[in-house]
Amino acid sequence: QVQLVESGGGLAQPGGSLRLSCAASGFTFSNYAMSWARQAPGKGLEWVSGIYDDGSDTYYADSVKGRFTISRDNAKNTVYLQMNSLKPEDTALYYCVKADSRRPAHWAAKYEYDFWGQGTQVTVSS
Secondary structure (H helix, E strand, O other): OOEEEEEOOEEEOOOOOEEEEEEEEOOOHHHOOEEEEEEOOOOOEEEEEEEOOOOOOEEEOOOOOOOEEEEEEOOOOEEEEEEOOOOHHHOEEEEEEEEOOOOOOOOOOHHHEEEEOOOEEEEEOO
16 A cells, blocks of 8 residues: 655754655555645645656745755655744644656645655744
8 A cells, every 4th residue: 555654853953954755555656746735723725846757857845945845766666845944934744645647737736646654743933
């Protein structure tokens, strides 16, 4: 069965960095786009970043552009999210999400995705 296991969350200071990882199994990883989404307490879901099956294109929410970088290693069945210059407003539960296609037409549409990880908490605070 499909499994998405996130890791790398934790507590960071404002201006600091964290690197999230998502280890995937149970499907042919290189055939699907992957994304990261987040949800802060009391707020709606935000699609943070996405990457095509072969890594040839990426998506970033305006709120993280220039600070976050998504990447993937298809040999390791893993997708990453490098988060730099963290802000308190980045505090959220971060989910790794599998798309149901190689190249989603709409990165921020829930119907483009079929499996979710359990999430990893990121807290940015001094």
